[in-house]
Ligand SMILES: Nc1ncnc2c1ncn2[C@@H]1O[C@H](COP(=O)(O)OP(=O)(O)OP(=O)(O)O)[C@@H](O)[C@H]1O
């Protein structure tokens with residue numbers, strides 16, 4: 028009896044060890060094959076040329092990705108500019124000032140919104156944001172726009188990442204020990220000073236983490252952005268111009284790419300580049316985070 | 324002193340307005356979808372498949388897409404559950420918390436959760452090439468499994484990490500093996516958390532459009548064969564919305580309500596279930 | 607110390623990373639007696655106790671040298687049947703940790719995993735051990751209720767019943783009463799007194815008075831070293847070492 032039990036344990040242990048290692052290897056293998064798939068185009072053209080050229084004419088074998096890369100960054104950065112201040116301020120309000128009922132109510136709404144698929148955010152963008160930009164915002168700034176623009180993409184994205192930042196930030200702020208606040212208040216600090224110097228400071232790594240997670244979500248968001256951003260291959264000069272981020276490029280070109288061999292390779296390369304951007308960003312950010320945590 | 328007061332007041336006002344802005348934007352989203360969608364919501368949508376000319380505004384429904392999405396999400400959630408629970412157990416029960424190996428694996432899965440779903444779509448495509456598959460329900464399942472696997476691994480891992488160490492000690496002290504401890508104690512203790520993780524992953528899987536865009540294809544027939552293309556809800560919404568015909572567009576809104584309902588149902592379920600099982604849990 | 611002893615440590619050293627926590631411990635635990643391990647906080651009492659059933663294995667970066675002999679077998683040698691060793695030693699933690707299941711299943715869990723199948727036998731066992739820990743009358747009407755619905759004191763007795771149900775030879779207790787109120791504490795102490803007929807009991811305690819009330823044999827630890835060990839009378843009344851004297855008087859804590 029004893030022996031069979033221990034035998035089972037050992038067998039199970041080795042099985043799941045195998046499973047863990049295989050899963051990781053398979054995942055790495057798939058990523059490597061992405062590189063193989065994008066090799067053909069890299070043989071024909073130098074990576075520098077592909078990255079920094081703005082010419083995208085698949086039928087003339089021109090596959091410059093710069094426009095798309097820049098658009099990706101623009102959309103992401105603008106969405107962060109909109110949502111980070113809003114989210115941090117609301118999180119402080121939620122965790123420090125507002126009453127408990129409102130907080131619970133609000134956080135459950137946030138929970139639900141965190142689960143809502145991106146198509147739905149896209150629809151909302153098409154119905155509300157696009158006309159709003161076309162009829163109100165753009166004319167107000169003396170610009171003309173059909174609404175499908177960088178700004179629309181950024182707004183939709185920013186709303187999509189609200190839940191991510193708020194959920195984490197509120198949780199992190201609540202985990203700041205009460206004694207710490209009391210100590211600060213006992214010294215004679217006001218509530219706001221306590222929040223500014225003690226709570227936010229202590230919560231800083233967590234807040235940064237939430238922004239990182241939100242950013243990597245924003246960098247790769249496809250459908251919702253694709254629906255409102257206009258998809259015109261030209262580097263946007265203002266927020267009212269249309270843009271064309273990488274994920275949209277990948278999604279839009281799948282149908283056509285089969286016919287031209289290099290085309291497919293170019294699309295796979297775009298996926299690879301997007302992946303590398305997100306990964307590099309993630310790894311870098313997590314290292315920073317570990318540093319900060321060590322310090323405190 | 325006055326400066327300190329003013330600063331606090333200014334920030335309070337800012338916070339309040341930020342909060343209201345966020346709140347309002349959420350209500351606008353919900354109401355937009357409801358107002359636009361409810362008029363074209365009807366029973367046919369969930370009981371019929373598209374008839375000829377459905378996408379030109381004729382008769383039919385999107386039962387095929389609803390079924391397709393459910394099958395796809397269920398099978399990929401099941402698949403990744405089968406993989407991720409053992410992995411999480413391996414990390415938490417059979418390894419020391421601070422071991423290099425555990426940290427590396429955890430870090431990898433963390434990074435993988437950040438990978439965009441469109442990339443998982445492309446990766447799914449590569450796996451499909453490898454097995455010589457065409458766009459099909461199976462292909463979609465592969466892509467979505469890839470998408471939610473890291474999410475689920477880390478989710479369950481996080482839940483298992485929360486178990487008090489003394490609980491494991493109590494079980495070992497009775498002479499249980501690690502295997503028995505995992506399935507008889509840990510699984511029980513972590514039921515609520517695991518179910519919540521599963522449901523969240525399910526929601527992510529059913530709502531994601533970008534990963535199934537190339538891999539699952541689209542079809543007007545009911546899904547039956549895993550090797551055939553199948554319609555999915557997010558794509559049905561997306562395609563209908565891009566149609567120039569007003570009728571079809573408003574059907575997209577209605578379909579969006581259905582998808583939202585499914586998501587809502589899942590998130591309420593997860594709460595109810597976790598409350599249910601909470602009673603045996605050791606705090 | 608003529609009796610042959612169940613548990614014996616020889617040149618036992620334990621490290622947590624670079625932290626040398628137990629320093630060259632040599633001791634014998636007398637059979638069918640209550641042994642109390644006393645000493646100031648952080649001196650390694652818990653570590654010593656948990657090294658007896660290799661529970662320290664599950665901590666990070668632990669290194670153990672030396673031997674712990676259990677029935678003359680070194681439990682730190684390779685190929686040892688760990689589950690078997692642990693089954694022979696019941697462990698009672700500081701705070702009660704009922705398993706996430708019903709009261710009945712908590713007690714039945716151990717016998718079941720060790721291969722007892724008969725439903726009837728199991729029911730008898732559960733009743734027997736719940737009576738043994740004087741819990742039966744309090745819980746007999748709600749055996750299927752979650753164990754967490756009991757009071758802390760009842761939970762601790764449940765944990766004791768759970769530990770006894772696998773028929774151990776030794777009971778290890780790490781400050782088993784520190785989370786309990788005085789009445790619940792007394793109940794547990796009384797149990798220990800009755801149980802020492804059949805079991806070897808080792809408890810860690812912070813409370814000198816408890817050690818005086820319970821112990822037949824006392825081990826005094828200080829900063830990871832075993833300072834003095836001997837019969838309770840001797841340690842409390844005429845300790846040999848200066849450190850022990852000061853601790854007994856309450857000068858170091
Ligand atoms: N899991 C662990 N990892 C690293 N160090 C540990 C661990 N557990 C205990 N220690 C260290 O080992 C030393 C002895 O700890 P131990 O818990 O054995 O002391 P103790 O005598 O039981 O103390 P107390 O009376 O407070 O319970 C302490 O210095 C502690 O910091």
Ligand SMILES: [Mg+2]
Nearest residue numbers: 651652653780
């Ligand atoms: Mg201790």
